[in-house]
Amino acid sequence: xxxEVKMPDIGVDxxxxxxxxxxxxxxxQIEQGLIAVEGxxxxxxxxxxxxxxxxKIYIEIGDKIQTSSIIMLFDAHDNSVNINKNIQDVPKLEKxxxxxxxxxxxxxxxxxxxxxxxxxxxRNLNIELCDIIGTGPKNRILKEDIxxxxxxLKINTILxxxxxxxxxxxxxxxxxxxxxxxxxxxxxNLHKNWNDIPHVTQFDEVDIxxxxxxxxxxxxxxxxxxxxxxxxxxxxxxxxxVAYALEKFPIFNSSxxxxxxxIILKKYINIGVAIDVNNELFVPxxxxxxxxxxxxxSDELIFISEKxxxxxxxxxxxxxxxxxxxxxxxxxGGWFSPxxxxxxxxxxxISKSNIKPLWNGKEFSPSLMLPLSLSYDHRVINGAYAxxxxxxxxxxxxxIHFLVM
Numbered sequence: 173x174x175x176e177v178k179m180p181d182i183g184v185d186x187x188x189x190x191x192x193x194x195x196x197x198x199x200x201q202i203e204q205g206l207i208a209v210e211g212x213x214x215x216x217x218x219x220x221x222x223x224x225x226x227x228k229i230y231i232e233i234g235d236k237i238q239t240s241s242i243i244m245l246f247d248a249h250d251n252s253v254n255i256n257k258n259i260q261d262v263p264k265l266e267k268x269x270x271x272x273x274x275x276x277x278x279x280x281x282x283x284x285x286x287x288x289x290x291x292x293x294x295r296n297l298n299i300e301l302c303d304i305i306g307t308g309p310k311n312r313i314l315k316e317d318i319x320x321x322x323x324x325l326k327i328n329t330i331l332x333x334x335x336x337x338x339x340x341x342x343x344x345x346x347x348x349x350x351x352x353x354x355x356x357x358x359x360x361n362l363h364k365n366w367n368d369i370p371h372v373t374q375f376d377e378v379d380i381x382x383x384x385x386x387x388x389x390x391x392x393x394x395x396x397x398x399x400x401x402x403x404x405x406x407x408x409x410x411x412x413x414v415a416y417a418l419e420k421f422p423i424f425n426s427s428x429x430x431x432x433x434x435i436i437l438k439k440y441i442n443i444g445v446a447i448d449v450n451n452e453l454f455v456p457x458x459x460x461x462x463x464x465x466x467x468x469x470s471d472e473l474i475f476i477s478e479k480x481x482x483x484x485x486x487x488x489x490x491x492x493x494x495x496x497x498x499x500x501x502x503x504x505g506g507w508f509s510p511x512x513x514x515x516x517x518x519x520x521x522i523s524k525s526n527i528k529p530l531w532n533g534k535e536f537s538p539s540l541m542l543p544l545s546l547s548y549d550h551r552v553i554n555g556a557y558a559x560x561x562x563x564x565x566x567x568x569x570x571x572i573h574f575l576v577m
Contacts, residue, residue, distance in 0.1 A: 173247070173248045174227065174245055174246070174247060174248070175222060175224065175245070175246045175247075175248045176242050176244075176245055176246075177206065177220065177221065177222070177242070177243055177244040177245070177246055178240050178241060178242050178243065179218065179237050179238065179239055179240060179241040179242075179243055180218065180221075180239070181239045181240075182209075182216065182218075182239075184211045185238065185239075186211075186236050186237070186238050187209040187210060187211045187236070187237060187238075188209060188210050188211075188234065188235070188236055188237075189207055189208075189209055189231050189232065189233055189234065189235045189236075189237060190208050190209060190210045190215065190233065190287060190308070190312065191207065191208035191233065191287055191289065191314070191315075192206075192207050192229065192231070192232075192233060193205045193206055193207060193208065193217070193289060194206055194226050194229075194244075195226065196226055196227070196228070196229060197225060197226060197227075198225070198226050199223075199224075199225055200220050200223065200224060200225070200226060200246070201220070201223050202219075202220060202221070202222060202223050203219040203220060204219060204220050205217040205218070205219055205220075205289055206218050206219065206220050206243065206244060207231070207243060208287040208288070208289060209237070210287075215286075215287050215288065216288065217287070217288050217289055218243075220246075222246060222248050223248070224246035224247050224248040225246065225247040226244055226245075226246060227244075227245045227246060227247050228244060228245035229243070229244050230242050230243055230244060230245070231243050231244075284301045284302060284313065285306060285308075285311055285312045285313065286301055286306070286312060286313040287312070289315070290313055290314065290315055290318065293315060293318055294318055297318065297322060299318060299321065299322065299325075301313055303321070304317050304318060304321050305317065352452065354452055355452060358452075358453055361514075362511050364514070365511055365512055365513065365514045366511055368514065369512050369514060369549050369551075370549065370550040370551060371509065371511070371512060371547050371548075371549070371550070372547070372548055372550045372555065372558070373509040373510075373545055373546065373547045373548075374545075374546040374547075374548070374555070374558045374559060374562050375507045375543070375544070375545055375546075376543075376544045376546070376562045376563070376566055377541050377542065377543050377544070378541065378542045378544060378565075378566040378569045378570055379530055379539045379540065379541060379542075379570050380406065380525060380540050380541070380542045380569050380570065381539045381540045382570065382571055382572070383406070383409060383569055383570070383571075383572055384406065384525075384540050386572060387404060387405075387406060387409065390404060391403075391404055403470065403474055404466065404467070404470045405470070405473075406501070406525070406542070407445070407473070407497070407499050407501070407522070408466055408469050408470045408473060409466065409569070409572065410497060410499075410520075410522060410565075410569070411443055411445070411458065411461060411469055411473070411497060412461065412464075412465075412466055412469055412575070413565055413568040413569060413572075413575065414443060414461075414495060414497060414520060414565065415441050415443060415461040415462040416462070416568065416575060417561060417564050417565050417568070418441050418462070418494065418495060419441070419462060420564060421557070421560070421561045421564070422437055423435070423437075423517075423552065423553055423557060424495060424517065424518050424548075424553065424561055425437065425438050425441060425494045425495060426438060426517055426552060427514075427515035427516060427517060428515065428517070428549075428551065428552060432551070435552060438494050440459075440460060440492075440494070441460065441461050441462040441494055441495075442457050442458065442459050442460065442461065442492050442493050442494045442495075443457065443458050443461045443493065443494065443495050443496070443497060444456065444457045444458075444490075444493035444495070444496040444497070444513065444516075445457075445458065445473065445476075445477075445496070445497050445499065446496060446497070446498040446499065447477060447480045447481075449480055449481050449483070454480045454485060454490070455490060455493065455496060455513060456476045456477075456479070456480050456485055456489045456490055457489065457490060457491065457492060457493040458472055458473065458476065459492070476489065493513065493516060494516065495516055495518060495519070495520070496510075496512075496513045496516060496519045496520070497519070497520050497521075497522065498510045498519060498520070498521045498522065499521075499522040500521065500522065500523055500524070501522050501523060501524045501525060501542075502524075503524070504523075504524045505523055505524060506523055506524075506543055507521070507523060507543045507544075507545045508521050508523065508545055509521070509545060509547055510545060510547050511547065512547055512548070512549055517548060517549040517552045517553060518546060518547065518548040518549065518553065518558075518561075519546075519547050519548075520544065520545070520546050520562075520565075521544070521545035521546070521547070522542070522543075522544065522545075523542070523543035523544075523545070524543075525540050525541060525542040525543075526540070526541055527539065527540055527541075528541045542569065544562060544565065544566065546558060546561065546562045
């Protein structure tokens with residue numbers, strides 16, 4: 173049976189709810205505290221007139237309520253008899269509580285602002301309220317303040333038992349490092365791009381087992397032919413595949429005009445590759461990627477990477493990019509949300525590949541899985557198009573034979 177629990181007459185026209193002592197679906201017994209309220213100079217708990225389960229709570233902390241205001245809805249127990257009688261008895265109980273002054277003095281003669289339930293909790297824990305800083309309205313001490321104090325007290329006890337002096341054994345020294353000119357420029361650009369572009373990131377994971385076997389076989393054969401170590405990496409294949417995908421999905425090879433009113437489709441495909449050098453980020457651009465084969469791209473990537481590490485890049489090496497790839501595979505970690513390099517409209521993040529069990533229809537087989545993170549400008553590209561783009565890239569990475577189709 174549903175019963176509305178109302179605010180009893182406690183001799184005050186209006187009070188403020190300062191604490192809710194029960195939660196939804198909580199079983200409550202008769203005379204158990206429901207809420208704590210505060211008048212001009214008093215604080216008190218409002219006990220439950222019945223036993224039951226809390227179905228709804230109509231009030232919030234800070235609400236002003238009056239006599240007969242509905243505060244909760246109970247699913248009353250079958251044995252909750254004489255409900256009206258219990259409700260009528262509440263005012264008598266509350267008028268006695270009303271005499272309790274919230275500003276009781278502590279042993280240190282300091283005014284304490286706390287509800288009766290908080291005072292009772294402090295007494296049970298043998299804690300002096302004057303030692304606690306209240307974080308509630310009007311510096312009121314809350315139950316959370318007591319729990320935090322108790323936790324800190326326990327930590328201090330452990331430290332003291334191990335002869336650890338917080339004032340001497342722990343150092344709080346700091347050091348300030350000035351950002352370089354390049355770090356400031358890159359930081360400002362990233363901040364602007366993040367604020368100006370509505371980013372959405374699409375995540376995927378691709379099986380590159382076949383591709384990795386082919387890469388290793390190719391490197392081995394090249395090494396045997398020329399008696400030198402080939403340095404073709406997975407990244408080179410990704411660059412080539414992304415270039416092919418940009419031809420199939422030209423909206424990713426675009427940018428917005430200055431007024432954000434037109435989409436500019438580019439007829440060339442230049443791909444930037446983010447390279448970290450001593451905690452400084454550079455994005456050299458490989459030009460006409462779609463017109464070069466894997467070996468040519470590998471040689472060019474090696475050349476531009478070495479040029480980047482020596483900080484010999486010129487302006488032409490870092491401009492006219494159409495799409496950027498950020499590769500963290502050599503460092504580790506999983507998926508991430510790369511920031512778009514404006515005026516481009518998308519960026520692909522590559523993470524470290526790992527061996528995982530993959531179901532092939534009959535059994536689980538060990539497979540080399542590569543995490544991909546595609547961030548795109550939602551003003552230009554919709555989610556369905558982005559999903560198709562990254563799925564297409566995944567298809568080519570899983571079987572490079574699709575490149576010739």
